[in-house]
Amino acid sequence: MIKIHNLSKNYGKDVHALRDVNLHIKPGEFVSIVGQSGSGKSTLIRLLIAEEKMDSGQITIGGWEITDIKNHEIPTLRRQLGVIFQDYKLLSKKTVFENVSFAMEACGFKSSDIKKTVNQMLSLVGLKDKRDRYPHQLSGGEQQRVAIARSLVHKPKLLVADEPTGNLDSINTREIIDLLKKINNLGTTVVLVTHDRDVVNSLRGRVITLEKGYVISDQENGKYLL
Ligand SMILES: Nc1ncnc2c1ncn2[C@@H]1O[C@H](COP(=O)(O)OP(=O)(O)O)[C@@H](O)[C@H]1O
Ligand SMILES: [Mg+2]
Known part of the structure; x- marks a missing residue:
């Protein structure tokens, strides 16, 4: 699913954010990245x-080498990836339903298809009954679930999550991690960045540890070692 070869990225000449990273993530894996x-x-x-x-190296995602991806190809790549962040990036003036449907509308799908897919995704994340609420009427965990539903409308093979539980308490964190596991069990590869020791240790999956831009450990059934 993801092949990363000798990847390096610098900011200016002094900050070496990634140094010679090599990774191979297979379809269907659930990988935690810590550091x-x-x-x-x-x-x-x-x-x-x-x-x-990137400054040097190669990245291939689902067989597509994106190393020299052109700007006009980026939207096509993004439709093949679900992405969620620590801040949910919801549109505050749109309802739950509209936040999820937005990306499909922008792509010109038929409204009956949009309705069907959005309802399906809202059921998956357990928010069908809150479809007409606005983001401020939801808890943090619910807002992240809307963001997850939105990330899945194009049925991506890969879901990438950068500290998705960073703003959540332990109960909501558990719910979001359980949801990511459910999505993984349905066949989507999940790459989860987190600094939550309890989450990583409970997942009992593959753990990749970064330090100063290097991969310093990559273990199945890994533990949070920092
Ligand atoms: N846009 C940027 N400009 C300059 N330095 C950056 C930028 N983004 C990240 N960095 C630096 O790159 C390094 C890695 O950052 P980052 O990938 O955000 O780390 P993490 O997500 O693990 O906290 C840090 O030293 C950070 O300060
Ligand atoms: Mg970060």
Whole structure:
């Protein structure tokens, strides 16, 4: 699903955000990426979603080498990736339904198809009964679930999450992680960036640890070692 070869990214000449990173993530995996603040986790995510350009190395996603991706190809890539962040980035003047339907409308889908897919995604995240609420009428955990529903409307094979539980308490964190596991069980590859020790240890999955831009450990059934 993801092949990363000798990837490096610098900011200016002194900040080496990623150094010679090599990773291979298979379809269907659930991978946690951990590391202290500033270790390069978000830089890796930004390169995966082509939000920034790498300095050297290669990234292939689902067989598509995005190393030299052209700007006009980026929307096509983004439709093949779901992305969620710590802040939910919802549109405050749109309802739950509209926040999720927006991306499909922008792509020109038929309204009956939009309705069907959005309802399906809202059921998956358990928010069908709150479809007419506005973001400020939801808890943080519910807002993140809307963001997850939105990220899935194009049925991506890969979901990338950068600290999705960073603003949530432990109960909401648990719910979001359980939801990511459910999505993974339905066949989507999940890459989760987190600094939550309890989350990582409870997942009992593959854990990749970054330090100063290097991959310092990559283990199945890994533990949070920092
Ligand atoms: N846009 C930027 N300009 C300059 N330096 C940056 C920028 N983004 C990140 N960095 C630096 O790159 C390093 C890695 O940052 P980041 O990937 O955000 O780490 P993490 O997500 O693990 O906290 C840090 O030293 C950070 O200060
Ligand atoms: Mg970060």
